[in-house]
Amino acid sequence: MATTTAVTAVSEATAVILGATGAVGTPLLGQLVSDSSPYTRVVSFARREHPTPPSSGKVKFEEVLVDFEKLFQKDASEQAKFAGVKADAVFITMGTTRAAAGSGAAFEKIDRGYVLAAAKALHDPKHPATMVYCSSGQASSASRFPYLKSKGLTEEGLASMYAKTIIMRPGFLQNAQRKESRVFEKLSQPFFNLGAKISDSLQADVKDVAAAMIKAAQLGPEKLNDQVLATPLPNNFRLEPEAAGHQIAIVLNNHILQLTRPAQSS
Template identity: 40%
Template sequence: MHVELTALVLGATGATGRHILNEVLLSERFTRVGEYGRSLTPETKLPQTKGKLEQKKIDFENLDQAAWKQGNWDVVFIALGTTRAAAGSAEAFERIDREYVLNAARAAKSDDPTRKQRLIYVSSSGANAKAHFLYMKSKGLTEQGLVSMGYDDVIIFRPGALLNAERKESRIFEKIAMPLFALATQVTDRIGISVDTVGKSIRIAGELGSQGIPANLKVTETFDSHSYTVIGNAEALKLATL
């Protein structure tokens, strides 16, 4: 018999987040789901939820931590992110891409020491806190910040190019490069992945947890004495088939 779970999804209106939310809502394992964000998914784009979805508009600049902790979430999915172009400046990008994520994860973490919580973050292939490229550096620093928070189980997804992604903002580079990435996926499983496959893989990871994920589909890394699970592009593709 499977244990029932509650889930909080952050960034559910984004390219990846919308698929995570849909997967979690359709899963029988998740009996209560929260969607918190600056904007929320319209009811017309939601599957039949049978009343298990709670939507709440929030201000990332002024989080009500007490209200967040009342949710008692078993699994926290974070798919928040942006680009420097969309943010308008490097400072704004780092605030949205990193500070918003870390503050939200901190707010969602329970104060109950007996409660076990799982955190799943959608990062990026190439994420590295020491990278010179701002985007990869921000993702790497965000990973480190999340790992250091003391969640019982932290799973980091590092997908490659997201194929078939519907984005709010136009990304010129992606429009040019995406056909090449799509062709490359015919010969390698490390470059690209369809966004719906990422969503499915992330939902499965949320249900299984690090211990339940097959050993060949994960890598265990350590930061600041905290161990966490990393799932790359090739591994996410295989995890989605379980």
């Protein structure tokens, strides 16, 4: 069984979060600003003001409102909002569904276009950040399913852009609080609960996904791979030629659960 190495806090470290009000983003933001956070500054880029902005005596929280449509259209004023942040880690839990977006084209623009536009605006070669993206189990750019294909293409785009990229691929998200109702999730929850008793690959609580993202960022892709807390890169994972040498770790549901368990001695 793989063991995890204890991670210590980094002094004066900045984390950026996109998607702070989503199913995983909500607990992630709470953990990023908690007293146990390894970060001293957290910057949230959002479409609207957070309904309950977090407060912390230890971590400085900043919120920057962004028009993602204008950012997608390469509006200079929106791009400027991301300049100079100097993030040590970028956490992306931003995404949508076709039903919520209203059409296939709108879904692809929001789920992939907005994410990559924001990631590009944040990218600073002089101050490289570790990218941590919450994707989906079975994501693949070769998938026939639009949702999984979009996630896969986004993974490849981020990994081509950032020198260090960690891709989280959780299974069914347990205890996910969403604004929109997802009938399939409600109907399938009992089956996933039953299956989780015999397999670590099926589901994870959103709080565990959030905690695993933070710990993964502190370990980095190289250590995740060395400690077998990530799966080998699939052969059909496509990168741009300039991404040669980039470090990438794909963290599956079972790895997420391992990351959130107490450290074990060898």
